[in-house]
Amino acid sequence: MARRLIPSLNRVLVEKIIPPSKTNAGILLPEKTTKLNSGKVVAVGAGTRDRDGQLIPVSVKEGDTVLLPEYGGTEVKLGEKEYHLYRDDDILGTLQD
Incomplete structure (x- = not known):
C-alpha cells in the first residue's frame, strides 16, 4: 500500500x-555548477490562521x-523515496524556466 503524506x-x-x-556526453561537471539547492513540491x-481566524494559504x-x-x-x-518537510516561510523562492 502506498502512503501519502498531507502536510x-x-x-x-x-x-x-x-x-x-x-x-x-560523459563530461564531469564541477561541484559548483551542481550546487543549486532546489526541489519539487x-x-x-x-495554511495557517491569523489572529482574526482568517486562513493564510501556503504560497506555493x-x-x-x-x-x-x-x-x-x-x-x-x-x-x-526521501522527502523534506519545510515551513512555507523557509522556502526562499519559486524557480521558473
Whole structure:
C-alpha cells in the first residue's frame, strides 16, 4: 500500500532535485555548477490562521520548483523515496524556466 503524506498547517513536502554530475556526453561537471539547492513540491498544507481566524494559504502549490535553504527541513522517508518537510516561510523562492 502506498502512503501519502498531507502536510499540516503551513508545511510543504518537497522532493529534492539531484542535478546530474556529468553531461550526456560523459563530461564531469564541477561541484559548483551542481550546487543549486532546489526541489519539487509534492504536497502542501492548508495554511495557517491569523489572529482574526482568517486562513493564510501556503504560497506555493504542488508541482512548483522551489529554491531551498542550505540547512533545515525535516527528512521524511515514505517507501523508498526521501522527502523534506519545510515551513512555507523557509522556502526562499519559486524557480521558473
